Amino acid sequence: MVMKKTWIVFSLIFLFYGAPLFSQSAGSRIQRLVGGHLSVAGTFSSSALSTFHAGRFTASGDYLAWMDFYQNPAFSTGIKKPYVAYFMAPPISIHPNRFIDIDGRVQSAMNNGVANYRAPGLAIEYPQTDLVFRTNQLWGQGLVSFPAGGMVFTFGYQRPLFLNLNAYLTGIETTISTEVPMGGQTSDVVLNAYLDAAVHLTFSVDKTSIGGSKIIRNRFAFGFSIDRYGGNVKSQGFADAQGDMLFNGQEYIFNNPNDAWYNKLTQSISGGYQGSGWRTTWGGWYFYNKSFLFDAVLSMQSPIRLEGDFNILVNKIPALNLNALSSNNPNEEILDPAGLDLARLTLTQPVQNKTYPEMLLHLPSYLKLGVLYQKSNLYWYNNVSLKFGYTGVEYGPYKIGVSSNFDWQSIFGLNHFYIVTKIDAAKTVLDHTGKWGQGGNRVWIPSFALGYGRLLRHHYPVQLGLSLLPEPIVYFSTGYQF
Secondary structure, rough: OOHHOOOOHHHHHHHHHHHOOOOOOOEEEEEEEEEOOEEEEEEEOOOOOOOOOOOOOOOOOOOOOOOOOOOOOOOOOOOOOOOOEEEEOOOOOOOOHHHHOOOHHHHHHHHHHOOOOOOOOOOOOEEEEEEEEEOOEEEEEEEEEEOOOEEEEEEEEEEEEEEEEEEEEEEEEEEEEEEEEEOOEEEEEEEEEEEEEEEEEEEEEEEEEEEEEEEOOOEEEEEEEEEEEEEEEEEEEEEEEEEEEEEOEEEEEEOOOOOOOOOOOEEEEEEEEEEEEEEEEEEEEEEOOOOOOEEEEEEEOOOOOEEEEEEEEEEEEOOOHHHHOOOOOOOOOEOOOOHHOOOOOOOOOHHHHOOOOEEEEEHHHHHEEEEEEOOOOEEEEEEEEHHHHHEEEEEOOOEEEEEEEEEEEEEEEEEOOOEEEEEEEEEEEEEEOOOOOOOEEEEEEEEEEEEEOOOOEOOOEEEEEEEOOOEEEEEEEEEEEE
């Protein structure tokens, strides 16, 4: 990815990761490649990824996990008195390497990248990665439901996403050599580059909901909800890039204040965006008989429009041809002799980075169909969601995110106990060409949870759950039923 054409904060890192990996000609040779150490520590919470359910309690105190307002706004029907609930989860840890072989993919990309133009004897030192996401504080969601005018109204709050990310990249070293003509012969010019970088990113999305539901002729019910999403993105990063050029036995150092020309290599990013968007959801259920109930939901999401700006400082070495990263021309140089000024080998140029006044956060719209089987105190609820769109970010012509076509969920319950099983088919996509949907890898994400709910003294609902997949999470809820 060419740095001058991207806004992504990790571009500060991957510029130097990428540049030495894709030398495109016989003239340029990779003499040294040290991957260094990448450490990513994130604070993460998401109600969207939880298997928790804001279900309902029967008059006898049994818990119906499937009867969740957030699953279907029509499921709030039947409430006779006001109901208040609050849900939370303690800290967890998520290790991405459990789902994706990050080290293996990085090593494979590096091996493939240098296969045709590595210098003899090059021993690649692969990067060490340490990626951990934690929730170091409780996150909460809640709702209030009450009957009025023959309907049931619900107000709710969720935090679909909160991400506080700190990434540190240290010890990156690379040496690239090329040849320049000198008096009928050639001489070597060698570029040594060193990089330490740090990036901080905060990304949050909050959701407030208002909804209503009504039963029609005892067999039908409909419901609706209107959700307002508030988004906030902030980033700050700095890359301490050092280097030198070797030519004819002389060393020329970048960032040297004694030179008469511009020779800075530092990189930085700062700024942020904020804004809002809306979702409208319509739901209904049909009571077929004492054993079967069918439900359907149609949910339409508008983009969350954020306004703001990023200030990006990039200093470029003219001879370092980053366009070669995306070129299929085998004769194109990554360290281009034609771009070298032998009298000013450390000359750099500040790059004017194009930024955009608007950033769009995308969440998918979906159609959900479900069926419930119940007999006495036992129930089994299944639903399938067909999704349209993707979860991700759009910034100018660039898009990054995850596309998920469908998911399947099953909730099995008996008296106070329930089991939740879910499978989500997600496709990871990174696209900086403006052509969304190219490439990506299908990932099957399973979820499995056990739960227990009970109504204490007819007024105090209590629920305790344990999610075993995709990561161990203990969650609980409490509230008051008037």
